[in-house]
Amino acid sequence: QKEVEQNSGPLSVPEGAIASLNCTYSDRGSQSFFWYRQYSGKSPELIMFIYSNGDKEDGRFTAQLNKASQYVSLLIRDSQPSDSATYLCAVTGDSSYKLIFGSGTRLLVRP
Amino acid sequence: DAGVTQSPTHLIKTRGQHVTLRCSPISGHKSVSWYQQVLGQGPQFIFQYYEKEERGRGNFPDRFSARQFPNYSSELNVNALLLGDSALYLCASSRGPDSNQPQHFGDGTRLSIL
Numbered sequence A: 001q002k003e004v005e006q007n008s009g010p011l012s013v014p015e016g017a018i019a020s021l022n023c024t025y026s027d028r029g030s031q032s033f034f035w036y037r038q039y040s041g042k043s044p045e046l047i048m049f050i051y052s053n054g055d056k057e058d059g060r061f062t063a064q065l066n067k068a069s070q071y072v073s074l075l076i077r078d079s080q081p082s083d084s085a086t087y088l089c090a091v092t093g094d095s096s097y098k099l100i101f102g103s104g105t106r107l108l109v110r111p
Numbered sequence B: 001d002a003g004v005t006q007s008p009t010h011l012i013k014t015r016g017q018h019v020t021l022r023c024s025p026i027s028g029h030k031s032v033s034w035y036q037q038v039l040g041q042g043p044q045f046i047f048q049y050y051e052k053e054e055r056g057r058g059n060f061p062d063r064f065s066a067r068q069f070p071n072y073s074s075e076l077n078v079n080a081l082l083l084g085d086s087a088l089y090l091c092a093s094s095r096g097p098d099s100n101q102p103q104h105f106g107d108g109t110r111l112s113i114l
Helices: none
Strands: A011-014 A019-025 A033-038 A045-050 A054-058 A061-066 A071-076 A085-092 A099-101 A105-110 B005-007 B010-013 B019-024 B031-037 B044-050 B053-057 B064-068 B074-078 B087-094 B109-113
Touching (some): A011 A019, A019 A085, A019 A105, A045 A054, A045 A071, A071 A085, B005 B087, B019 B087, B019 B109, B031 B074, B044 B074
Parallel strands (some): A011 A105
Antiparallel strands (some): A019 A071, A033 A045, A033 A085, A054 A061, A085 A105, B005 B019, B019 B074, B031 B087, B044 B053, B064 B074
């Protein structure tokens, strides 16, 4: 079982719709959770982080965390074609110093 | 403010050679981490350094080594290069070493082994 699992996609949504990206993790001791956006050929860009159960909103982005279910998600409202990218979920492992990444979900926003 | 800077941006080497990759963290950040990303996968943790000391090491062979300098910049060294070392090498910096400190990535060094 992979430590951090994401559906590889592509997830295709029309412009203006809500995109929902999901991630599950195996280590119950994980403390911090991050979402990165990576455009093709570029490096990951931090877009959200969340530490506590519940929702955290920043502009069009909402991160949701459920530690009991070991589940973290990212909602993107009013999706734009410029949101088309791979979204990487990352969690801290058993040692706090490293991030463990999923393989990413490719999002395609259709104009 | 300048972000994380990495050099070089691209590098082509042959099997058996060694390579040194460089990273300068964001101003005020004292922790540097290195990751390897192969096509189609998420980044894999290699090392973390904080205050010039190694805080953690991922599941990579001893051919991989790193160090951090007094100005918090860092080098990643890879010896006896293999074809499988071809990847994007990412440096990330954070204010401190703990899990609640978000890590910010540089643009990476794309290493190709022939």
